[in-house]
Amino acid sequence: MEPSQIRPYRVEYDLANCDAEPLHLIRHFQGHAVLIVVDAESLLIKACSTNLAELTDRGLQDIIESDCRLIFDQETIEMITSIIQTEQYADHNPIELPLWRNELCPYGANLIMHHNGRFLVLELEPRDPQAAASAFLLKVDKSLQRISNVVNGENLYDTLVTEVRRLSDFDRVMLYKFDEAYNGDVVAEAKLTELPPYLNLRYPHTDIPKQARDLYLRTAVRHIVDTNPARISGVVSAANLPDIDLALSANRGSSPIHLEYLKNIGVGATMSIAIILEGKLWGLVACHHGSPKLIDYRLRSVFAMMGNIMSSHLALRESNKFRDQMLRTSLIRARLFDKMREEADIFRGLTGASSKLTKLMEAEGAAILLDDKITLIGKCPPEDIVLQLTRWLEIKQDSLYHTHVLEKELEEEDWFAGEVGGLLAIRLGFDSGEYILWFRPKIVETVHWGGDPAARKLVENGKVRLNPEISFAKWKEETRGKSRKWGRHHLDAAVALRNDVKEIILEKYQEVRRENSELSSAYGSLENYSYTVSHDLRAPLRNIKGFAEILWEDYGNLLDETGKYAIQTITDSVGKMERLIDDILKFSKVGSKEMELTEIDLRDLLMDIWEDHRPSHDVISLQLELSQQTIFGDRNRIRQMFANLISNSIKYARQSEEGSWIKITSTGNNGHCYFEVTDNGIGFDMRYAEGIFNVFNRLVSEDKYEGSGVGLAIVHRVVELHDGEITVDSKPGTGTDFKISLPNQPVSKSK
Structure with missing residues (x-):
């Protein structure tokens, strides 16, 4: 079978679907080398390149399924068998x-081996005797020393391409650096004087599709010896054998599309060296030659080493740069942290250090949304746009969000317009709409492409193919709408600032607990103190709750049971504290305003309260026996008194055969109104009756019955304000009876 009769793939590909081209399964092999795929156990040949038949004077049908001993001598077979047992193929390549x-290998061959499942992939390629010459090895050593000793980053680029060209003698050697979209910028170049320069030009990511980039992460050096498609071999396999995975093969064939591209630009041979940083393809050293050119496998290994040295240099440089950036942001964060702590208020602390807040992210503007307040710093969108942005961020539910193409992200939102190009945001609460936002303006970015990217393709006969007259002449493009990109140190600083805020919140929680303790011990002065306390406690409590939820959301899966219990305790304590503050406010308001005395219809009032408090299921009934139908008093306070008594009876109801009930009676005599509120609930021991009307006093477990211990204190205070009296009688397991006496006549408004 002629090589030209073997299609590279079972499916035909052109530029319209080349992103799906399975390069690792190509059924072509470079014509200067030989491929032999054998079963690792039996050493039977399962696949081979078609040129093996020419070199052995055997037909392909005679080679497939034959013993590879027909190809190699006994010494080579023993060597191969020994390496199979150790599985240390890389240590022995090339043999x-x-x-x-x-005729392919006039000076002997390099045997390259790698394991692929149950198969052993063997490659034979020509051996260059000069690669092991002493003078050349000394030249290699000096080149490696020059690259290793470079200190300056830009000199490193130039030194690398210069030394690669010195050793390889390629016509042109370039260093590509990829952007986030894998467009490649030529940042260094060494070439023949007569060749046109490509330095500082950008080439589109389509020149090296994703599947090709992925292969560079597995094989650091890719060498195409001859770009002429007529000088390829086909790959034939045993019947029913799937296509062989040649991802790790040094001499696998090339995509016909790529070969056409190289032909169009006048390149006869190429070599590429991967530069890998943090597990990603940072760039490539791309070598071009005008005619076919073979680089010995041993020298290619040296170039792979150069790529590793380059990667190490870059990693060290990036590490030093990142360290300096983080040191700068850490110092600014420390000042912000101190300011928040000094002010004892996060919002005031951040707004009081506004210049540091923008400097932290190298932003032109910032917005703080916290405690139902908003502050804009520097160059920001209008306040209504900022609020729209936070609502949009709420939908995304990201604790950290960043983009340098905000206009593109919001292209479907008709409310966004302006000069903001970049946004970095951290959410300070789980669902509270509390954020810190940083803004960067749009910039104009000028790119010099190596030719117009849109002119690289043309359509012929319904197929998309490369333009044979492709030009690499400088083509200028200006883009608008983007901002400068946010760096990793900006993102880390944002997360760290968010954690700083959490720490302040936790500190404030401890302060709240201490203040709560002091409040409990000083409840006698509560009426004058409660307004101040509520103002001081409500904002930090909202923050504590929000950031406890953040801690659970971001770190819950990392915490042990003690940590989870601690967060749950914080959340539960905040809830109790909020209810306590509400009850304290109710208690303080009982006596904080003048009495508004009116005549009150008792039945209407009590039925209205019952509708608000009755359980969703008829588990308890209300009985009214009202001989006295009206009372003179402050309607809001009287309502609060009866509401607390009714809710108390509902809370402490018990199951019984007769059912749970509440009974309210009223009688009038000698200018007084007498009430009796009775239930058949759980009751309590009268030994504890003396303190039942004290603030925070509770006779039952908080775990079983929720409450703050303020409700009956409010009842007692309302009775006092009306110059009345209240007593209680109770028995465990039987029920409780409250008796109230109120004057049914005007009382002092100043009470």
Whole structure:
């Protein structure tokens, strides 16, 4: 079978679907080398390149499924068997086969091996005797020293391409640096004087599709010896054998599309060296030659080493740069942290250090949304746009969000317009709409492409193919709408600032607990003190609750049971504290305003209260026996008194055969109104009756019955304000009876 009769893939690909081209399964092999795929156990040949038949004077049908001993001598077979047992293929590559000489390998062959499932992939390629010459090895050593000793980053680029060209003698050697979209910028170049320069030009990501980039992460050096598609071999396999995975093969064939591209730009041979940083393809050293050119496998290994040295230099440089950036942001954060702590208020602390807040992210503007307040700093969108942005961020539910193409992100939102190009945001509460936002303006970015990217393709006969007259002449493009990109140190600083706020919140929680303790001990002065306390406690409590939820959301899966219990305790304590503050406010308001005395219809009032408090299921009934139908008093306070008594009876109801009930009676005599509120609930021991009307006094477990211990204190205070009296009688398991006496006549408004 002629190589040209073997299609590279089972499916035909052009530029319209080349992103799906399975490069690792190509059924072509470079014509200067030989492929032999054997079963690792039996050493039977399962696949081979078609040129093996020419070199052995055997038909392909005679080679497939034959013993590879027909190809190699006994010494080579023993060597292969020994390496299979150790599985240390990389340590032995390449194996010199001085006797394997033919028209392809006049000086003997390099045998390259790698394991692929149950198969052993063997490659034979020509051996260059000059690669092991002493003078050349000394030249290699000096090149490696020059690259290793470079200190300056830009000199590193130039030194690398210069030394690669010095050793390889390629016509042109370029260093590509990829952007986030894998467009490649030529940042260094060494070339023949007569060739046109490509330095500082950008080439589109489509030149090196994703699947090709992925292969560079597995094989650091890719060498195409001859770009002429007529000088390829096909790959034939045993019947029913799937296509062989040649991802790790040094001499696998090339995409016909890529070969056409190289032909169009006048390149006869190429070599590419991967530069990998943090597990990603940072860039490539791309080598071009005008005619076919073979680089010995041993020298290619040296170039792979150069790529590793380059990667190490870059990693060290990036690490030092990041360290300096983080040191700068840490110092600014420390000042912000101190300011928040000094002010004892996060919002005031952040707004009081507004210049540091923008400097932290190298932003032109910032917005703080916290405690139902908003402050804009520097160059920001209008306040209504900022609020729209936070609502949009709420939908995304990201604790950290960043983009340098905000206009593109919001292209479907008709409310956004302006000069803001970049946004960095941290959410300070789980669902509270509390954020810190940083803004960067749009910039104009000028890019010089190596030719117009849109002119690289053309359509012929319904197929998309490369333009044979492709030009790399400088083509200028200006883009608008983007901002400067946010760096990793900006993102880390944002997360760290968010954690700083959490720490302040936790500190304030401890302060709240201490203040609560002091409040409990000083409840006698509560009426004058409660307004101040509520103002001081409500904002930090909202923050504590929000950031406790953040801690659970971001770190819950990292915490042990003690940590989870601690967060749950914080959340529960905040809830109790909020209810306590509400009850304290109710208690303080009982006596904080003048009495508004009116005549009150008792039945209407009590039925209205019952509708608000009755359980959703008829588990308890209300009985009214009202001989006295009206009372003179402050309607809001009287309502609060009866509401607390009714809710108390509902809370402490018990199951019984007769059912749970509440009974309210009223009688009038000698200018007084007498009430009796009775239930058949759980009751209590009268030994504890003396303190039942004290603030925070509770006779039952808080775990079983929720409450703050303020409700009956409010009842007692309302009775006092009306110059009345209240007593209680109770028995465990039987029920409780409250008796109230109120004057049914005007009382002092100043009470």
